[in-house]
Amino acid sequence: xxxxxxxxxxxxxxxxxxxxxxxxxxxxxxxxxxxxxxxxxxxxxxxxxxxxxxxxxxxxxxxxxxxxxxxxxxxxxxxxxxxxxxxxxxxxxxxxxxxxxxxxxxxxxxxxxxxxxxxxxxxxxxxxxxxxxxxxxxxxxxxxxxxxxxxxxxxxxxxxxxxxxxxxxxxxxxxxxxxxxxxxxxxxxxxxxxxxxxxxxxxxxxxxxxxxxxxxxxxxxxxxxxxxxxxxxxxxxxxxxxxxxxxxxxxxxxxxxxxxxxxxxxxxxxxxxxxxxxxxxxxxxxxxxxxxxxxxxxxxxxxxxxxxxxxxxxxxxxxxxxxxxxxxxxxxxxxxxxxxxxxxxxxxxxxxxxxxxxxxxxxxxxxxxx
Numbered sequence: 001x002x003x004x005x006x007x008x009x010x011x012x013x014x015x016x017x018x019x020x021x022x023x024x025x026x027x028x029x030x031x032x033x034x035x036x037x038x039x040x041x042x043x044x045x046x047x048x049x050x051x052x053x054x055x056x057x058x059x060x061x062x063x064x065x066x067x068x069x070x071x072x073x074x075x076x077x078x079x080x081x082x083x084x085x086x087x088x089x090x091x092x093x094x095x096x097x098x099x100x101x102x103x104x105x106x107x108x109x110x111x112x113x114x115x116x117x118x119x120x121x122x123x124x125x126x127x128x129x130x131x132x133x134x135x136x137x138x139x140x141x142x143x144x145x146x147x148x149x150x151x152x153x154x155x156x157x158x159x160x161x162x163x164x165x166x167x168x169x170x171x172x173x174x175x176x177x178x179x180x181x182x183x184x185x186x187x188x189x190x191x192x193x194x195x196x197x198x199x200x201x202x203x204x205x206x207x208x209x210x211x212x213x214x215x216x217x218x219x220x221x222x223x224x225x226x227x228x229x230x231x232x233x234x235x236x237x238x239x240x241x242x243x244x245x246x247x248x249x250x251x252x253x254x255x256x257x258x259x260x261x262x263x264x265x266x267x268x269x270x271x272x273x274x275x276x277x278x279x280x281x282x283x284x285x286x287x288x289x290x291x292x293x294x295x296x297x298x299x300x301x302x303x304x305x306x307x308x309x310x311x312x313x314x315x316x317x318x319x320x321x322x323x324x325x326x327x328x329x330x331x332x333x334x335x336x337x338x339x340x341x342x343x344x345x346x347x348x349x350x351x352x353x354x355x356x357x358x359x360x361x362x363x364x365x366x367x368x369x370x
Contacts, residue, residue: 004068027054087111138182156261161191179238
């Protein structure tokens with residue numbers, strides 16, 4: 001199979017879909033890999049390294065899309081990339097379609113086979129291709145939140161960990177999944193007072209056994225969320241319903257009653273965000289203020305630590321990329337129900353139920369296309 005690696009073009013997105021090691025894995029199995037010139041240059045992955053791994057260089061993204069049977073990316077395709085997709089071509093990347101009707105319609109119209117990292121499941125449960133970026137984003141959320149609590153960045157001027165004689169800031173984490181767990185590890189390490197909310201008593205019990213009295217665990221409901229948020233200096237939103245739009249756990253009315261200069265970090269923004277006032281921002285302009293509360297809603301947070309993120313992501317994605325290349329998409333999906341769960345759009349049909357429900361579109365089962 002001919003596999004294409006274009007350079008990412010989203011704002012401040014420096015990650016790359018395939019490292020030279022991943023390219024070598026594919027070429028060693030007899031596949032051809034077309035790499036756009038400079039695809040990994042921003043994170044120190046040179047064209048020479050890709051050539052040494054067996055890649056062929058392409059001058060433009062248009063050439064990569066035109067000649068490749070499968071495109072491997074990191075972020076969702078931008079409009080000009082959607083326009084270059086063609087029927088039957090495989091697109092293997094993050095998609096996050098539920099809050100993005102325009103991209104969804106463009107992919108439907110393309111006729112391409114669109115497999116989303118974020119909905120591929122694992123044998124032990126969970127979302128193994130989303131997990132590494134959730135780990136990065138959870139850790140970064142605390143760094144970003146702590147920085148934006150500084151007065152010069154619009155915050156209330158509070159040090160997250162406090163100092164002797166001055167209380168630490170109160171960090172509230174919504175969701176005790178991968179994002180929440182990594183966020184609380186960072187927040188505890190920085191000395192914050194940490195409250196984590198989740199609907200899974202079993203998960204809260206596990207965290208209590210690990211962290212003991214260093215954190216406060218609370219069952220999540222409307223009343224407990226409001227109580228925690230109104231006392232918070234920093235709120236990190238890390239809730240996820242696989243493939244679906246994120247639930248709006250924090251309302252505009254709650255935000256209006258929060259402390260002025262408090263900071264919200266919405267890690268769920270790729271799925272529409274879990275704060276009612278959220279809208280996606282960029283690394284260039286990461287924040288906005290509503291009712292005196294700073295909102296940090298960068299939609300590709302791990303892109304800021306692009307080298308770390310690229311290697312972590314490739315560790316998770318290369319196995320399925322190789323399977324798709326070796327078997328073709330239909331046989332690969334027939335043989336692996338977890339990979340089949342990644343199929344979001346195929347041959348002009350929407351094949352992921354949660355996305356169809358979120359966007360009010362017709363759902364067609366993946367099995368009917370295989």
